[in-house]
Amino acid sequence: MTSSSAPSRKALSKIACNRLQKEMVEWQVNPPAGFKHKVTDNLQRWVIEVSGAPGTLYANEIYQLQVDFPEHYPMEAPQVIFLPPAPLHPHIYSNGHICLDILYDSWSPAMTVSSVCISILSMLSSSTVKQRPADNDRYVKNCRNGRSPKETRWWFHDDKV
C-alpha cells in the first residue's frame, strides 16, 4: 500500500540522486531557520517540520511538510504538501495542497528544497487571516482519489499573501 498522496513514482535518476545528496549536505550545514528535516534513509521523500515564525499568526505552531521528488528532479518540481493538520491559510487547502506558483509553473532547477521552505514560511508569515481558500470544499472533494497537486491547473489569483 502506498500512501494516497504519493504520485506513481519512478526511482530517482542519477542526476536527481546526486543533486539530492548535495542538497542534503547543504541542509545539514546550513538549515533554513524554522525548519527541521526529519532524517530518514529515504532520499526521495523528505518530511520537514515547520515552526510558525514568532510574531506571526502561526507562532508556536508546528506543521509538517512532505516533499516527494520525481525521477527527473530538479528538472521537474518536487511535490510539496502539508501533512494533516494543514495550517489554516487562504492558500492552503485542508488536504494539504498549497497554492504557490514556484511549486508548479514557476519551478526552476535553480531552486532548492531549502528555498522552497523559505517561500512557504514567508507565505505563512505574511498571512493576515487564518482561513481556508474560498473554494476549499470543492477542490478537496475533487482531489479525493489521491490526485497530486501537481496535476491541478493552478490559477494564481493573488500575490498579496
Next chain:
Amino acid sequence: MQNHEADGELDSLTKSLPNPDFDDWAKFPDEDDDDIMHLNSSLHAEVEAEADQSHKVPFEPLSSLATEYQSGSTILLEKIKVLSQQYVAIRRTRGDGNCFYRSFMFSYLEHILESQDQAEVDRIKANVEQCRKTLQSLGYAEFTFEDFFALFLEQLETVLQGNETSMSHDELLSRSRDQSISDYGEFVTSGEIRKRSEFFEPFVLGLTNGTVEQFCKSSVEPMGEESDHVHITALSDALGVPIRVVYLDRSSCDSGGVSVNHHDFVPVGGDNPNASGSSETVRPFITLLYRPGHYDILYPM
C-alpha cells in the same frame, strides 16, 4: 459512482493535460484558429502519446513541412517553397516549451560532431567557465548548476572523436532523448541577462512590467517558458555562438513577393572570433526554424 471511475481513468491516461474538473483553476490557452497553433497542439498530443520516444529528434526532408500545411494557408506554403530553396531538411524537437534550448544544444553538439572543431570546443569551454563564475557571483548555489555544466562538458568531449568514449551520431540522437542534454541553457541565459541587466532592461520592459530579476525568475529559469529575442540574445552572447532564427508565420511583406524573414543573433563582446566585429560576415552554423510557440532545427543546402 460513474464519475469517480471516469476520473481515475482520466488520471492514468492524461497525467499532464488540463483536468476538466478544475475549470476554476484552469488556465485556458488563448484559443485562436491559427493553423500553426493547431499544429503545435497536435504535435503536443502526439508527443504525449509516445512518452517513451518523446525526446527523439527525427530528421525529415523539408517537403514534410509542406505536407503538414497542405490544407493550410497559401502564404505558409509559399514560404515553405522559398525555404526549400535554401534548406534541405528539418529536425523536429519536442514541443514542451524547452524546444529552443534543446534545439540549440543538439544542433551545437551535432556541429562539433561533424566539424571536429577542437578550437571551437576550447573556446566554448572557456565561455562555460565564465558562465559558471557569473552564476557564482550572482549568488546561485553551485550545486544547483554544476551537474548540468559538467554534463555538457562531458558531452563535448564525447562528440570529439578519438577518445575511448567517443560517440556516434546515433548515440548523440539517443542521448538527446535524455532531458539533461539541454537543461543548462536556462542557467546560462539567466546568468547573462542578470549580469548585463542594464543592457537587457529595456528589452525586458517591453515584454513584462517587472524587473530584470523578476523576468529571470518567471520567464527564463522555469522549465517550459517560451524563449524570446531576449533569451536568444543572452544565450548567444554568453556562449559566443551565433544563431540564425528563420521565422515561419503568416505575415506577408508589402512588396507583394513572398520572402521568409530570418534574424542572425551574433554574439557581441569579448575576444570571440565569432563576434560581429570581425570583417567577414558571420554565417551561423546553427539555424532554427521558429513557428509561433515552437523551435525546430533547419539544415541548409
